[in-house]
Amino acid sequence: MLTPENSAAWKALLADPGPVVVTTHYKPDGDALGSILGWSSYLRKKGFQVSMIAPSDWPDFLNFLPGYDQILNYETATRTAWKLLREAKTIFCLDFNDLDRVHGMREDIEKSGAQLVMIDHHLDPKPFAALMLSDTSAAATCELVARLIQELGDWHLVDLDMAAHLYTGIMTDTGSFRFASTTARLHRLVADLMELGLQPTALHEAINDQYTEVKLRFLGHCYSHCLRLLPEQKAAYFILSAADLRAFNTTTGDTETLVNTALGIRGIRFAALLTEREDRIKMSFRSKGRIPVNEFASQFFDGGGHFNAAGGHSKLSLTETEALLLQHLPFIQQFL
Numbered sequence: 001m002l003t004p005e006n007s008a009a010w011k012a013l014l015a016d017p018g019p020v021v022v023t024t025h026y027k028p029d030g031d032a033l034g035s036i037l038g039w040s041s042y043l044r045k046k047g048f049q050v051s052m053i054a055p056s057d058w059p060d061f062l063n064f065l066p067g068y069d070q071i072l073n074y075e076t077a078t079r080t081a082w083k084l085l086r087e088a089k090t091i092f093c094l095d096f097n098d099l100d101r102v103h104g105m106r107e108d109i110e111k112s113g114a115q116l117v118m119i120d121h122h123l124d125p126k127p128f129a130a131l132m133l134s135d136t137s138a139a140a141t142c143e144l145v146a147r148l149i150q151e152l153g154d155w156h157l158v159d160l161d162m163a164a165h166l167y168t169g170i171m172t173d174t175g176s177f178r179f180a181s182t183t184a185r186l187h188r189l190v191a192d193l194m195e196l197g198l199q200p201t202a203l204h205e206a207i208n209d210q211y212t213e214v215k216l217r218f219l220g221h222c223y224s225h226c227l228r229l230l231p232e233q234k235a236a237y238f239i240l241s242a243a244d245l246r247a248f249n250t251t252t253g254d255t256e257t258l259v260n261t262a263l264g265i266r267g268i269r270f271a272a273l274l275t276e277r278e279d280r281i282k283m284s285f286r287s288k289g290r291i292p293v294n295e296f297a298s299q300f301f302d303g304g305g306h307f308n309a310a311g312g313h314s315k316l317s318l319t320e321t322e323a324l325l326l327q328h329l330p331f332i333q334q335f336l
């Protein structure tokens with residue numbers, strides 16, 4: 001967190017308000033949106049003129065987050081976004097470790113001339129920002145935002161809406177406080193948020209109890225027809241073709257829970273999800289224990305991520321990608 005070397009830089013940055021942009025990664029999740037909303041509220045209270053831009057749309061269920069409607073979607077508001085990026089003196093990059101993660105927005109960020117500041121917890125951060133708060137031991141970027149505000153002595157500025165933003169990111173990125181990143185120290189931070197009056201039950205409902213009929217039927221289809229089990233290798237994976245997605249009219253986020261449910265099968269330690277998108281096969285990997293899926297993703301599928309949760313992609317066909325997955329599966333055996 002703050003060290004004698006970087007604390008002066010953060011304090012100087014925050015003492016000099018102006019127009020800024022706060023952004024996050026493509027297809028933002030709960031931690032991505034929670035962190036940009038919470039950090040933006042804080043910056044506004046410090047006197048900054050803040051615009052929030054997401055590189056793409058996000059799952060609908062996140063639209064319970066206070067202030068979500070002020071986030072601009074770069075893909076549908078490209079011109080406005082470019083104007084804001086060009087006028088910004090600082091662009092805060094939250095919850096991503098590589099400028100590639102903003103996809104089409106990358107060029108505009110690079111051309112903007114603004115200074116870049118990163119707050120992130122992903123492994124192997126690329127040094128693209130002038131000021132970086134990168135802590136790969138943090139459970140969520142929202143944890144880092146909360147601690148940063150605490151360490152800057154501004155906890156009194158955190159209101160109930162901000163508490164909801166930060167809790168959402170911490171809760172979703174820890175799988176409701178079950179992943180190994182959940183520490184005693186994190187629970188203490190959450191206790192600080194609850195002491196502000198936060199009601200976790202309502203947030204859990206807003207996040208977890210949001211199935212629609214079509215989504216539940218889609219999941220049923222996936223369990224019945226798209227799941228492959230390899231009990232001997234302690235692996236399971238889903239294969240979703242473009243036709244599967246079309247048949248159920250799926251939207252962003254509908255497939256998110258699938259890969260985790262494969263890991264919920266007794267005895268399974270490695271799970272994957274192969275999804276046929278327009279121009280590529282999108283791949284998600286999850287593991288339990290010592291299996292480094294970030295290494296698996298970067299070695300074989302042009303990806304990366306966290307130790308137990310990572311992603312990658314393939315330009316091959318769905319069938320060829322499945323064959324490649326099976327070919328590389330022995331990699332995980334050494335960690336079982």
Ligand SMILES: [Mn+2]
Nearest residue numbers: 031095140141
């Ligand atoms: Mn995150």
